[in-house]
Amino acid sequence: MGTPREFDSCLSLLPETLRDRVIKLRRRALADTGQCDPCKQAQQSIWLSFDAAFLGDHAAAQQLVEQAETEAVSDRHLSSCARHLSATAPSQAQPRQVPGFTGLGPLVAATDAAYKQRRGGFGYLVTDGRWGMRTWSAPRDQVSAVLEPTGASKVLVSELRAVALLLDRLGPNGGQLTRLLMDSTTAIGYLRSWQDGDVERMPKGYSLRPRIQADEPTLVRLARRVAELPQLRVEHVSSHSGHPLNEAADALAELAMRKPPDRVARAEGLVEAFLQVWHTQEKAGKR
Numbered sequence: 123m124g125t126p127r128e129f130d131s132c133l134s135l136l137p138e139t140l141r142d143r144v145i146k147l148r149r150r151a152l153a154d155t156g157q158c159d160p161c162k163q164a165q166q167s168i169w170l171s172f173d174a175a176f177l178g179d180h181a182a183a184q185q186l187v188e189q190a191e192t193e194a195v196s197d198r199h200l201s202s203c204a205r206h207l208s209a210t211a212p213s214q215a216q217p218r219q220v221p222g223f224t225g226l227g228p229l230v231a232a233t234d235a236a237y238k239q240r241r242g243g244f245g246y247l248v249t250d251g252r253w254g255m256r257t258w259s260a261p262r263d264q265v266s267a268v269l270e271p272t273g274a275s276k277v278l279v280s281e282l283r284a285v286a287l288l289l290d291r292l293g294p295n296g297g298q299l300t301r302l303l304m305d306s307t308t309a310i311g312y313l314r315s316w317q318d319g320d321v322e323r324m325p326k327g328y329s330l331r332p333r334i335q336a337d338e339p340t341l342v343r344l345a346r347r348v349a350e351l352p353q354l355r356v357e358h359v360s361s362h363s364g365h366p367l368n369e370a371a372d373a374l375a376e377l378a379m380r381k382p383p384d385r386v387a388r389a390e391g392l393v394e395a396f397l398q399v400w401h402t403q404e405k406a407g408k409r
Contacts, residue, residue, distance in 0.1 A: 313348055
């Protein structure tokens with residue numbers, strides 16, 4: 123198996139008609155194939171296609187690419203390769219939850235993101251006590267940075283990735299949400315467009331090529347998921363205005379970005395505190 127740098131260098135050897143097809147197989151070419159024979163055969167065919175192209179035998183290169191494509195989608199591969207099944211599915215990690223807030227009214231969620239010095243953090247919480255956060259770092263080496271798919275709209279994409287984290291973690295229960303609160307009007311515009319069916323709309327520069335970790339870009343999956351939730355009200359709240367859910371989501375995103383060693387304990391404490399404020403205000407009719 124070659125390295126990502128070698129793969130990207132070899133792409134230039136292929137005719138343009140084959141190059142895009144092989145880019146879609148990038149994850150197959152670089153992955154640890156484990157015990158999956160179809161994965162091994164697909165990977166071998168991809169690297170052999172580079173050899174054939176180097177020798178000028180484009181017909182053989184095309185045949186090898188076709189073999190790789192066939193193995194990658196074969197029934198025996200889809201049914202036997204656990205790594206493939208886990209990589210193409212949304213994250214199945216369960217959301218954390220602070221106790222004491224279930225059954226206290228309609229489910230409302232808030233998400234937020236933080237981005238600074240090539241590192242992002244995402245955070246979300248739901249009014250029943252569920253919450254989560256995640257860190258993301260941009261590639262630092264020059265080759266990986268060129269291939270980094272986010273594009274120029276890193277802050278916007280981070281805001282949308284926070285929503286993707288929320289819906290991935292909630293799974294089918296995401297359909298129970300009644301309202302989603304955000305402080306980014308631009309991100310809200312994309313979510314509402316997707317709800318209206320314009321799932322092709324993406325932030326400027328966001329790459330649609332397949333990822334190494336999954337066949338489908340995060341925002342492509344998110345757009346389709348949001349289109350299935352037309353009943354979800356996506357609402358704007360002003361940042362740093364004292365809104366308890368927004369303040370909690372903002373704090374979670376900051377914790378995820380900075381990664382202090384006690385971040386989980388701190389996150390649990392702030393989620394509980396802000397949810398207590400939210401539900402107290404709800405009971406008093408202030409929300």
